[in-house]
Amino acid sequence: MDILNFIQQVVNGISVGSMYALIAIGYTMVYGVLRLINFAHGEIMMVGAFAAFMAMGVWGLPLFIAIIIAISFAILTGVLTDKIAYKPLRSAPRISLLITAIGVSFFLQNTINVFVGGTARSFPVAPFFDKVITINSIVFTPTLIIVPVITLSLLAILLFVLHKTKYGMAIRALAFDIKTVSLMGVNSNQIISLVFVIGSSLAAVGGIFWALSYPILTPYIGIMIGLKAFAAAVLGGIGSVSGALIGGFILGFAEVMFVAFYPEAGGYRDAIAFIFLILVLLVKPTGIMGINFEKSRF
Amino acid sequence: MQKPSKNTIIYTTLAIIFLIIAQSFFDDYTVRILNNIAIFIILATSYNLINGITGQFSLEPNGFVAIGAYVTALVLLTPEMKMDSFQLEDPHPIIMAINLSLIPALLLSGVIAAGVALMLAYPVFRVRGDYLAIVTLGFGFIIKVIAINSPAWTNGAIGLNDIPSLINLYWTGGIAIITVIILLNIIYSKYGRAMKAVRDDEDAAAAIGVNTMKIKTYAFGTSAFFEGVGGGLLAILLTTISPDLFQFFLTFQLLIIIVLGGLGSMTGAIIGTFLVIGGSEWLRFLDANINLFGFDFGAHPGLRMVVFSIILIIVMLFAREGLMGKKELSDIFKRKVK
Numbered sequence: 135m136d137i138l139n140f141i142q143q144v145v146n147g148i149s150v151g152s153m154y155a156l157i158a159i160g161y162t163m164v165y166g167v168l169r170l171i172n173f174a175h176g177e178i179m180m181v182g183a184f185a186a187f188m189a190m191g192v193w194g195l196p197l198f199i200a201i202i203i204a205i206s207f208a209i210l211t212g213v214l215t216d217k218i219a220y221k222p223l224r225s226a227p228r229i230s231l232l233i234t235a236i237g238v239s240f241f242l243q244n245t246i247n248v249f250v251g252g253t254a255r256s257f258p259v260a261p262f263f264d265k266v267i268t269i270n271s272i273v274f275t276p277t278l279i280i281v282p283v284i285t286l287s288l289l290a291i292l293l294f295v296l297h298k299t300k301y302g303m304a305i306r307a308l309a310f311d312i313k314t315v316s317l318m319g320v321n322s323n324q325i326i327s328l329v330f331v332i333g334s335s336l337a338a339v340g341g342i343f344w345a346l347s348y349p350i351l352t353p354y355i356g357i358m359i360g361l362k363a364f365a366a367a368v369l370g371g372i373g374s375v376s377g378a379l380i381g382g383f384i385l386g387f388a389e390v391m392f393v394a395f396y397p398e399a400g401g402y403r404d405a406i407a408f409i410f411l412i413l414v415l416l417v418k419p420t421g422i423m424g425i426n427f428e429k430s431r432f
Numbered sequence: 433m434q435k436p437s438k439n440t441i442i443y444t445t446l447a448i449i450f451l452i453i454a455q456s457f458f459d460d461y462t463v464r465i466l467n468n469i470a471i472f473i474i475l476a477t478s479y480n481l482i483n484g485i486t487g488q489f490s491l492e493p494n495g496f497v498a499i500g501a502y503v504t505a506l507v508l509l510t511p512e513m514k515m516d517s518f519q520l521e522d523p524h525p526i527i528m529a530i531n532l533s534l535i536p537a538l539l540l541s542g543v544i545a546a547g548v549a550l551m552l553a554y555p556v557f558r559v560r561g562d563y564l565a566i567v568t569l570g571f572g573f574i575i576k577v578i579a580i581n582s583p584a585w586t587n588g589a590i591g592l593n594d595i596p597s598l599i600n601l602y603w604t605g606g607i608a609i610i611t612v613i614i615l616l617n618i619i620y621s622k623y624g625r626a627m628k629a630v631r632d633d634e635d636a637a638a639a640i641g642v643n644t645m646k647i648k649t650y651a652f653g654t655s656a657f658f659e660g661v662g663g664g665l666l667a668i669l670l671t672t673i674s675p676d677l678f679q680f681f682l683t684f685q686l687l688i689i690i691v692l693g694g695l696g697s698m699t700g701a702i703i704g705t706f707l708v709i710g711g712s713e714w715l716r717f718l719d720a721n722i723n724l725f726g727f728d729f730g731a732h733p734g735l736r737m738v739v740f741s742i743i744l745i746i747v748m749l750f751a752r753e754g755l756m757g758k759k760e761l762s763d764i765f766k767r768k769v770k
Contacts, residue, residue, distance in 0.1 A: 226752060229483070231753055234748045238741075240740075240744075247734045357573070359459040402578075404575060408571070411563075412555050412567070415563060420557040
């Protein structure tokens with residue numbers, strides 16, 4: 135493979151990795167606070183992507199408004215999921231919470247399937263995103279540049295909120311010990327809702343990016359992307375926001391490079407995230423950033 | 433194996449009599465549904481072993497059922513039939529070499545599924561059980577990816593056709609009865625008590641000397657074995673299998689069955705199977721054209737699944753114990769000793 139092709143793949147990898155990172159943040163934050171693998175998170179991303187599709191493709195709204203609509207729908211779905219399905223089970227055994235989460239995930243997929251339709255839709259890519267810039271035969275589409283830039287700036291804002299504001303401090307404290315923090319006068323349900331708001335809105339942005347890069351929508355895209363994003367979160371160290379970014383980038387690179395180097399094995403692309411997940415569990419279950427919940431829990 | 437109790441003998445005899453009557457007198461459609469129910473009893477009770485008895489949330493059945501179905505199908509097809517049906521690539525020499533009868537085929541399915549389960553269990557159970565759910569969910573998709581991309585082993589996306597239809601109620605029902613008896617024996621053995629201890633409090637179980645990792649692996653492997661066998665039966669029931677067949681919906685149905693019946697109750701899993709499989713035939717009207725008060729709402733394929741997921745969430749929120757809780761049928765009839 136020549137160097138230009140390699141750079142092209144690097145650019146693609148950064149873009150794919152950013153999307154995984156955006157979705158992985160939601161997994162990692164919810165897991166951090168509730169110790170719950172939120173199976174519905176991939177579906178929240180899908181709801182966001184579908185809301186954007188409806189806004190642009192059906193109602194003909196501009197991209198900017200579509201993004202706002204998508205984020206609002208995703209936040210609504212995320213917060214309602216928490217309020218209706220997870221909140222009554224806070225003190226229940228964790229297996230009940232996980233079963234409910236998988237139920238919500240299945241519910242969202244099939245509700246969208248029934249009421250919007252299960253056939254694959256082509257996402258209306260705004261004219262601006264069709265332009266192609268070629269530098270030294272390396273092809274840049276606007277998405278390839280915009281996606282990482284927006285991802286990194288959103289992450290910077292998130293890290294600022296988490297480490298410099300009172301709400302951020304509450305989230306971090308809740309992740310450390312939910313019972314004690316509630317006793318100290320923090321409204322834990324409000325903070326958990328905030329976590330769902332943050333996670334869902336980032337997932338919606340990730341979903342729109344995904345739809346712009348791979349403009350085919352079905353109600354079932356959430357499962358696979360969600361799984362991969364979760365693998366990325368575990369790889370980076372679940373519970374750590376910057377870990378989610380690192381994990382997302384590594385996974386994105388690995389996938390793109392695998393397909394670039396072994397095009398004949400491209401069908402196995404979806405298996406890479408799974409192999410990463412198994413390897414991380416074998417070698418270092420706490421992931422790259424190494425947050426150990428088992429020790430810090432009690 | 434402990435000496436069979438009076439109850440076991442009574443229930444088993446009743447079940448066998450029912451099977452003989454059903455196979456001889458019922459019409460084809462009913463027998464087919466009963467076959468389906470028998471296979472789902474195998475799958476649901478073994479799924480309950482890891483989810484309900486050991487308390488480790490797992491989403492593996494569709495993966496292991498797929499393995500079992502493929503192994504049984506490949507073993508049962510004669511070499512000539514394989515040469516005919518493998519269109520994308522010539523079948524792998526190993527596949528050409530193996531050709532067994534039904535019972536060894538089913539056992540081989542179970543053993544291979546259990547072997548894969550042990551390989552998955554080692555990395556997963558080194559950490560707490562949480563990851564089991566996502567790893568097994570991913571596993572179901574990976575099996576599909578592998579089945580599509582290795583045409584020399586599985587005939588790719590086309591799948592396998594003309595699997596000999598050796599099914600009758602004596603096979604499915606008989607194996608279901610054997611499965612339930614074996615599982616009940618495990619549950620009432622020291623392993624079963626250790627599994628329940630892990631479910632109720634893992635730290636406490638470890639503190640009194642239960643090797644929690646070993647117990648969880650054992651439970652996972654056992655349930656994978658029976659899911660493999662059930663998958664094999666499914667293959668000879670359907671006679672045609674393809675990678676798309678073993679979707680997550682299969683796991684989801686089993687999850688509803690054991691949640692509805694009561695996580696941790698084998699009787700509950702059996703009752704749940706009858707309710708869900710029977711109910712899912714009855715709910716077919718939801719997928720057809722809906723005509724309510726003279727308004728035509730059109731057909732909504734998939735509405736059944738929405739209803740299923742709502743049922744699951746509602747049971748989880750308001751009736752977490754399900755129908756039977758953790759009790760078995762014999763617990764209910766047991767007289768209180770003063």
